[in-house]
Amino acid sequence: MAERMMVIGGANGERHEINASMAVRHGMIAGATGTGKTVTLQTLAESFSRMGVPVFMADVKGDLSGLAEAGMENPKITDRLGHMGLSGFRGSGCPTLFWDLDGTKGHPVRTTISEMGPLLLASALGLNETQTGVLYTCFRVADDNGLLLLDIKDLRAMLKYVSENSKDLAEDYGLVSTASVGAIGRQLLILEDQGAGGFFGEPALVIGDLMIRDFSGNGVINILDATRLVSASPRLYSIFLLWLLSELFENLPEAGEVELPKLVFFFDEAHLLFDQAPKALLEKIEQMARLIRSKGVGIFFISQSPLDVPDEVLGQLGMKILHALRAFTPKDRKTIRAVAESFPGNPDLDVEEAITQLGVGEALVSSLDRSGKPTPVKRLLIKPPESRMGPLEDKEREEKISHSPMKAKYEVLIDRESAYEILQKKAEEKDRMEEEAMRQEEEREAERKEEKASKPAKQGRSRQGVGEAFFKSAARSIGSQVGRSIVKAAFGKSISRGLLGSILGGLGR
Numbered sequence: 001m002a003e004r005m006m007v008i009g010g011a012n013g014e015r016h017e018i019n020a021s022m023a024v025r026h027g028m029i030a031g032a033t034g035t036g037k038t039v040t041l042q043t044l045a046e047s048f049s050r051m052g053v054p055v056f057m058a059d060v061k062g063d064l065s066g067l068a069e070a071g072m073e074n075p076k077i078t079d080r081l082g083h084m085g086l087s088g089f090r091g092s093g094c095p096t097l098f099w100d101l102d103g104t105k106g107h108p109v110r111t112t113i114s115e116m117g118p119l120l121l122a123s124a125l126g127l128n129e130t131q132t133g134v135l136y137t138c139f140r141v142a143d144d145n146g147l148l149l150l151d152i153k154d155l156r157a158m159l160k161y162v163s164e165n166s167k168d169l170a171e172d173y174g175l176v177s178t179a180s181v182g183a184i185g186r187q188l189l190i191l192e193d194q195g196a197g198g199f200f201g202e203p204a205l206v207i208g209d210l211m212i213r214d215f216s217g218n219g220v221i222n223i224l225d226a227t228r229l230v231s232a233s234p235r236l237y238s239i240f241l242l243w244l245l246s247e248l249f250e251n252l253p254e255a256g257e258v259e260l261p262k263l264v265f266f267f268d269e270a271h272l273l274f275d276q277a278p279k280a281l282l283e284k285i286e287q288m289a290r291l292i293r294s295k296g297v298g299i300f301f302i303s304q305s306p307l308d309v310p311d312e313v314l315g316q317l318g319m320k321i322l323h324a325l326r327a328f329t330p331k332d333r334k335t336i337r338a339v340a341e342s343f344p345g346n347p348d349l350d351v352e353e354a355i356t357q358l359g360v361g362e363a364l365v366s367s368l369d370r371s372g373k374p375t376p377v378k379r380l381l382i383k384p385p386e387s388r389m390g391p392l393e394d395k396e397r398e399e400k401i402s403h404s405p406m407k408a409k410y411e412v413l414i415d416r417e418s419a420y421e422i423l424q425k426k427a428e429e430k431d432r433m434e435e436e437a438m439r440q441e442e443e444r445e446a447e448r449k450e451e452k453a454s455k456p457a458k459q460g461r462s463r464q465g466v467g468e469a470f471f472k473s474a475a476r477s478i479g480s481q482v483g484r485s486i487v488k489a490a491f492g493k494s495i496s497r498g499l500l501g502s503i504l505g506g507l508g509r
């Protein structure tokens with residue numbers, strides 16, 4: 001298969017290329033703060049775009065939107081290009097789509113509760129094992145009864161339902177503790193406060209819309225604004241990106257060996273993904289990284305230290321771009337030694353020493369050759385991007401969003417009938433039945449009183465007996481729980497009128 005090489009940078013007047021086909025073996029960009037990680041990401045992303053490969057990236061610091069506009073040459077850039085045997089700076093922007101979970105700085109990205117699934121949702125909510133079990137029950141009960149879980153109010157309605165019908169559901173689904181339901185409800189509130197409310201709903205993001213090219217064949221760069229999300233809810237940030245990966249995995253066909261990746265995914269602040277992730281989630285990430293390769297998707301993890309990425313994932317990475325690391329403490333020095341050992345050797349280069357000496361925009365680079373063998377590590381200046389370094393002005397961004405082909409499709413929220421609406425309708429129906437039964441009973445009672453007044457002391461059956469007979473038949477004909485409610489109501493006790501309080505039968509049986 002043909003190799004597709006891309007210029008990453010150079011040294012000593014010579015340019016250096018890496019094999020873009022091998023991006024599906026994943027990569028890492030690491031380095032201390034201010035050493036050039038974001039600019040390297042930008043250079044890689046635009047190179048992929050020009051080769052026709054669509055890109056997805058989360059913009060954590062708000063400094064990636066410049067990809068959409070042409071950069072300007074300056075003497076530093078000219079000088080840098082000279083060091084890598086390149087001349088003639090050509091400023092040019094890339095086709096770019098802007099996305100934002102809450103729709104402020106890009107098209108809203110939404111998914112449904114069902115598509116997110118219980119495992120990721122439990123992680124987003126920080127649930128313990130018992131609470132996670134309850135969440136799984138909600139999904140199962142909804143599934144078994146054809147109830148769509150689209151948004152948070154659907155999930156709330158479902159939680160309320162399983163809680164209020166826990167006894168009836170216990171046989172098929174196991175016990176559901178109301179305390180767990182309460183805890184999940186509270187966590188949902190927190191998640192909504194962190195801005196997740198708008199994220200769950202429709203129209204859900206269609207993965208194919210992240211994988212388009214412009215008319216000239218350039219891959220579109222999708223930039224997700226994550227500036228607020230990362231500080232409000234780092235957990236939701238990482239869960240969202242994981243969800244995206246799993247959607248890609250489920251929706252893309254097997255790609256086999258590819259000449260170029262189908263999509264490249266840049267995961268900035270990657271440590272957020274791994275920090276505090278429960279074991280089940282970590283296993284899922286490792287598995288995802290391993291499997292998604294076969295779908296032609298390449299992932300780049302960007303982090304301050306390569307050791308932020310777990311060994312199982314680190315061991316799989318084909319491309320490594322390491323900017324300078326700082327050696328302030330003995331722990332730092334230990335990290336540097338470990339990182340140096342993880343690089344393929346080069347007799348002409350003392351990797352451990354170089355790591356601390358690299359200048360800004362300079363990196364140790366190792367990739368894979370055509371056969372998948374690591375190439376010797378090189379010390380390189382990274383090529384400056386052709387697009388603008390730094391963010392767009394708000395006006396420029398708004399302009400791009402307003403002309404985007406995705407605007408019409410994603411801008412308006414759709415709220416179609418799902419679990420919440422269906423359960424609410426059923427509850428209202430039952431309420432009406434209860435009211436009707438009570439009204440009929442009142443009428444009969446009035447008739448009986450009238451009859452009694454006109455024919456005193458002639459009836460054989462007592463008043464109590466008639467009432468009992470009615471309650472029994474009501475219970476039989478309407479259903480045991482409504483029947484019980486009527487009995488309670490008739491004896492002066494309150495009828496439960498909650499959303500799901502009087503729902504019987506059908507669901508979950």
Ligand SMILES: Nc1ncnc2c1ncn2[C@@H]1O[C@H](COP(=O)(O)OP(=O)(O)OP(=O)(O)O)[C@@H](O)[C@H]1O
Binds near residue numbers: 038040361384
């Ligand atoms: N390859 C490069 N070509 C030209 N200039 C560069 C290059 N790399 C870095 N720079 C310069 O260094 C600055 C800092 O780089 P960058 O923002 O990429 O660092 P960073 O490692 O992402 O920092 P942080 O950890 O704070 O996000 C850039 O704004 C740019 O001026």
Ligand SMILES: [Mg+2]
Binds near residue numbers: 037038039061
């Ligand atoms: Mg950065």
